[in-house]
């Protein structure tokens with residue numbers, strides 16, 4: 001399915017595990033460790049965080065009621081609203097004096113969410129970043145080019161310290177100025193690229209526009225995350241940049257990058273279960289779903305000191321796989337997320353994820369990998385418009401051929417999504433590129 005380069009790397013991968021003691025623990029031993037850590041975290045948050053005490057009391061549970069991992073389901077969920085109400089420091093479980101770093105979520109509306117780390121939290125974060133970066137094939141011989149923005153966003157700092165811990169040479173490039181990024185990658189011979197998957201394509205586009213061959217770079221591996229992306233997009237990035245593209249997942253509320261990451265088998269992202277307990281729930285009923293079912297990921301932190309989240313509703317839609325991975329790690333894997341439940345569009349009553357549309361666009365010859373979805377209401381009807389960049393041949397083709405292209409694409413979308421969408425072809429390079437997370441949806445409906 002993937003390049004021979006990736007298959008060869010997967011073979012070598014089995015030997016490279018950053019922390020075999022924890023990453024390859026027997027399940028029984030792992031669950032015992034989780035339970036011990038969970039119980040002590042619950043005692044602490046009940047004692048020190050008024051919001052948790054209130055919520056536990058309202059639900060009629062005490063930390064002492066949790067005698068097994070199954071009892072976790074008795075505890076109330078924590079949501080973004082709880083964090084907003086406690087803004088800025090209300091959910092910290094330690095005095096500010098013990099907090100040595102503050103980050104914040106990248107949400108675009110309202111006040112950001114503030115998260116804090118103690119010294120021990122930063123050490124754990126560094127270790128977990130080293131774990132997933134090693135799993136993705138990074139070694140002390142790599143030159144790691146970090147194109148995430150350094151700032152309140154957790155992306156750059158998380159991977160920066162992980163790469164340093166491994167002993168790689170880190171280039172703290174930060175985001176923006178694509179031409180300079182390319183020059184530095186050429187001159188410093190960067191071997192590992194860290195950014196969002198959409199920015200990786202922006203780099204490829206820009207190089208091609210400048211008449212440069214992206215394969216002439218020394219890049220070997222890409223560590224991409226912070227936004228949903230499909231297998232089709234992975235293939236496109238790999239072909240165009242000539243590297244092995246891996247996925248990693250995290251969220252600031254829970255820690256940042258380093259919650260989960262792919263090994264080179266690339267059959268899902270190992271979630272570091274000795275630090276986070278994952279559950280999948282039905283987003284409507286809140287019921288815990290059996291392993292393997294698709295639903296919302298809920299995470300409980302069991303080692304965080306400053307900002308431990310208990311049953312935090314991530315809104316990310318995925319599934320958990322507990323089967324044994326060929327790499328030797330025993331931690332469960334989360335599937336590539338379909339997106340966030342709050343990014344899910346409801347068009348004429350049908351649920352549509354931007355990633356489903358991405359999958360279709362990547363299969364059609366002539367579509368460029370840049371698109372945007374515009375949702376509007378015409379009268380009482382929801383209308384979904386898919387704006388997609390096409391190559392110049394199609395864009396300047398005669399009307400009749402263009403019409404046939406649009407019709408075929410609309411048919412394919414309708415059969416995949418189960419609801420009609422209008423397609424609008426737009427000129428190459430006309431959709432705004434973002435240095436961080438891509439913004440795929442413009443919703444013009446008044447809710």
Ligand code: DLL
Pocket residue numbers: 105106107153154155156224225226227228229247248249250251252253256257258314316336337339340
């Ligand atoms: O995006 C942390 C991060 C930085 C992860 C760099 C990986 C690499 P936030 O800005 O708080 O934190 O956004 C978290 O981004 O709930 C998901 O919806 C989405 N997300 C993060 N990683 C992935 C991924 C960082 N690999 C939110 N696939 C999460 C899909 C992702 N979505």
